[in-house]
Amino acid sequence: MTVMAPLSTELAATATHLRGTLLAERVDQEFRPPLMLTDGERVPHADTFSALGLSSLRLVDIEMALDEALGRRSGLTGLGGSGTVGDFLTHLRSEVLPDLFPDRLHHPGLQHVADTVAFHAVRSPDRPAIECEGRVVTYAALHRESNRAAHALLRAGIGPGSRVGYLGKESEYYYEALFACAKNGAVLVPVNWRLTGPEVDHILRDSGTELLLVEPEFVATLPKAGELPGLRLVVEIDPADPASYQTWKDGSAESDLPRCTGPDDAVAQLYTSGTTGLPKGVVLAHRSFFKIRDALAENGLDWIDWLSGDRSLIGIPGFHVGGLWWAMQGFNAGVTNVSMRMFTSADAVRLIRESGITTACVVPAMLRMMLAEPDLAADDFASLRKVVYGGSPISESLLRSSIEMLGCDLAQIYGLTETGNTSVCLPPHAHVPGSPLLKAAGRPYPGVGLRIVDETGAEVATGTTGEVLLHSPAAMLAYWGLTEATDATLVDGWVHTGDAGYVDADGYLFICDRIKDTVIVAGENVYPAEVENALCKHPAVADAAVVGVPHERWGEAVHAFVALRPGAEVTPRELMRSLKGHLADFKTPSTCEFVDGIPRNPSGKVLRRVLRERFWADRERRVG
Template identity: 45%
Template sequence: MSTDMTNASAVRSFNELIAKHAGAQPDSNATIFNGRKTSYGELDKISNRFANALRDANIRKGTRVGILAKNSDTYLQLLFACAKVGAVTVGLNWRLAPAELSYIAKDSDMELLFVGAEFFDTAEIVSAAAPKLKHIVSLNNAYQQWPAIADWTSDDDKLPSIAVSPDDAALQLYTSGTTGHPKGVVLAHKTFFDPWIYDADPLMAWNDINQDEVCLLAMPFFHVGGIGLCFMSLRAGCSAVIVPEFSPMEFLRLVPEYKVTRTFLVPAAIRTVLLLPAAATTDWSSLKLVIYGAAPMPEALLLEALKILKCDFTQLYGMTEVCGAVVHLPPQDHIEGSPRLRAAGIPIPSTRIKIIDGAGQLVKQGEVGEILLSSPAAMHSYWKNADATAKTLVDGYIHTGDAGYQDEDGYLYIFDRVKDMIISGGENIYPIEVENALYHHADISDVAVIGIPDEKWGELVAAVVVVNAGCTPTESELIDYAKAQIASYKCPKKIIFTEELPRNASGKILKRELRKPFWESLERKI
């Protein structure tokens, strides 16, 4: 069996992982945050002190504990502390509005909340909406009646005697809620380990990571992609540079300063890096791998990134419900002109894929249908939502809601969200095809394609476009450009110019918000 270079096939929980590294390499560096280094031995002891404080606060196995804060080394220490007492960490998306966070706090039944100073005002609102919330602890100085974490923590740095199983819940991450209220995805300890144990596979060489590497954790820990790279680093026992939030300028500084070898970025973040003139002269020589995902990567942007960053790229496809990543497009397939640049990739060795039609029947190879995923990374359930769980997790397969197909080599191609498909004059049109066609235009910086109502055709294809500074393309020019690349019936009939596309914290475009002005007065909502 092979793993991502950890020789840790027996490690299947957060607690086993930290105990392994604290025992084998206690003085090796685990995290770097704002210049502060923490070894694996220190990480173990600090998280033990936090764990004992949680126990003293009557936080029990299965209790939900929220964290409303930006990335930090303390965030990870608290994550491990919760695991050591069997509590479940609820990472709160600090970019959400107070009303949205209040919904999550109430829905999760959290009993304790850790909060960063910049979110004190929000936490006051959230606390009023969470009837089970008993304790709030400041990650900075004391605030009103909330103690500072330095005063709250225990002096006891011994591991609490609490039995925790790989099958126990460890994290509860809330879906992005692009179609309504977010759902709490319950992930067990084992989902962060079991998928990455497999027989040797040369296509998985990008996942071989050793203790000498340095990972840059730039995506938020409340997102499965951000916490996913964190565990890639921790499984290997290497160093992780943590930033509070992504900054393209900081990215340019930190990669050469710490000789970062790998990172994970969403396409929108990659785009902001490449827009900086300094990106062309930054020393990227240490960078071995950029992992990307969570949103579609336009081919033109990917090719530019390959040219400037001069390192390997791997795309990961998945969702919160499968702990982030179950399909990969390896570096070998990142070749200009290759049709596989538009693929999501092939399943990692522990994953199985099925494609079904609307009647639940398997489609033929090459036909588009809904993508179903079976993986040891699958969620346990949606928190307190048996109906949604039953609809999504069926006979061991997660119904993704994504439309796609597999080619003869098993490569998966994502067409779009099933619900985002546009039906115009009886023809099925997948927005991503149109978006890829338009993105190659030199004047376009960002684009999203939606369906808008039309009495004759049912829906028309509309492209919402952000143009580069100083550029003034016309609607007819962009439509003609698309017609030169894709079938006429797929091309946009309307171009809507805007300064910025709405995105959630994961970098995904909120097409619901783009569609709303066109559909809100109609009975049928897309």
């Protein structure tokens, strides 16, 4: 089945604001008096209104709801009996939506990351762009300092297409580096600071990073001098004492650089687990950070929106596409972004309360930890108006608790690094306790294609499970240096997600299982081959396989099956300790069991479904 989101759905923008009134006024009869098309058909047909649950409302009921929302007469029925669908939608767009959403922020002229900070430096120079640990950077200052950094990069021989690595926790300097690269034409390569030395080495080596910005506490994880011939310069940044970094920028001009890249050129390269077990560099263009925003605004949808006065919490780290994409949405809107150096649930709750956070993006594990914080007060989340969540599936119990305790709108997003982050959204109006839609990932954004195919690539019928394919204008350019892997994942513009799911009759996507073997631990991707290779290096291990198993807090945890060599002895604790320094902590198996052998098919492929079965047998969704 193929689903292409509609391009004219302005009515959906009123859903969040009007759903209570509309659903309360629902009646069991058709619209009266009807607006009529020129051929005599009724305007309010099912495909226009079914998503809002309006198909059985009278026109007068909609008018009354709009009148209440606007505080005046909407004039809807004044269109008369000869109005067309076009008249109806034009009226909503021109007369109703601007009054419903007067403070919504969208700047369609912004299509390049470099333009974002330059635009707001002129429009709102004194507005805080970033707040981090009490430090405040205005849009004017962020523009000025990223210009200086861009010139410093150029002076160091870094220009269009060069890779600039960043190894550090969240801070204003990470985003200064992002904007500097965008202005200079370089490509930012964020490195997960939780990785071990060998893992960092792979990313720097694979990307061809020429200049690395690094926080002092992570210098020890870097390869020795000379081991990476392409790495020409390492610049230390200490957010608490940035003197050495400022010295590196000394003498750099504050002027704008001439534009040397366009919306379809690379701006970031994020590493995600791949089929070889080694992370692959996903190359994203500037457009990846604007296309979904534009689709929502152009179609009047408030699934993810920005209002004047919003204060956004950046809780997901910027080395993840979810964190980087979310931060860019806040910058594009010109709001204040509150950055956490690293996420802790206590700090997140405190910042929401003390900083007046109105909107945030989190993974489900973060939600669970925040809601489990001791001594939560009734008003801790009072400032929130919308929380966006994604990165891994969410349990129904956690979703119910979030709806009840946060007291704000919720929106679920689904996508991959390869799709430029989100391609599907479960809008706020679908978050109704008890609704079967709470099990859905959502519907594609306008202009995003969704297909479900079988193992031969043929499309399947509605309700039939197959592989999820997505066609997004925000999708990646390629995997860096991996033509075959790119061609296998990005086929004729369609991203093969490796997720199994189905689409219902209303176009909602439901994720059932994972065709690819990736395990997602609290939003972090873990590829089994990498863990298995590390386990098999132990002299006592003959064979190993790992799978994702349900975990109440993290969504999934890594479970290892290990077959020992004849006569060999090792305890699970000793085996896990042997992985220290070779794997990041989140990749290390939480549990381990010894088995006689690892089940494999005739070609030698691990039968992970067999291994996973007993852990997931009583679960409706076989992903965490």
